[in-house]
Amino acid sequence: MPSILFVDDDPEDVSRFVDSLAREGAEAKALHPQDLTLDDLASASLVLVDSRLEDWPERDALTQIALKPINGKALAAILRAHSVNAKGTGLTPPAARRVRNRAGRPLGA
DSSP: OOEEEEEOSSGGGGHHHHHHHHHTTOEEEEEOGGGOOHHHHHHOSEEEEOSOOOOOHHHHTOOOGGGOOOSHHHHHHHHHHHHHHTGGGTOOOGGGSOOBOTTSSBTTO
């Protein structure tokens, strides 16, 4: 069963997408970037990251600039690097996997 992970600084913003995908037979969840784990990445068939990450006080409180992805594109690069680095754990880059519905057709088809 496909699993879609939304990473958003306001997970409630994507709740309608999560609900809609669940009705189509996909597992879907939304997480704040602060709550994301490697296990979340490992279980996702597809990861979608909000392009603007404005409500992330834990990140904003840091003084080390290298630990502060400035936007969703920067965070997506970090997540991709973690998924590639974890190949020995069975984790594959989410973008390399095709997401399908219960009937075996690509979602949206």
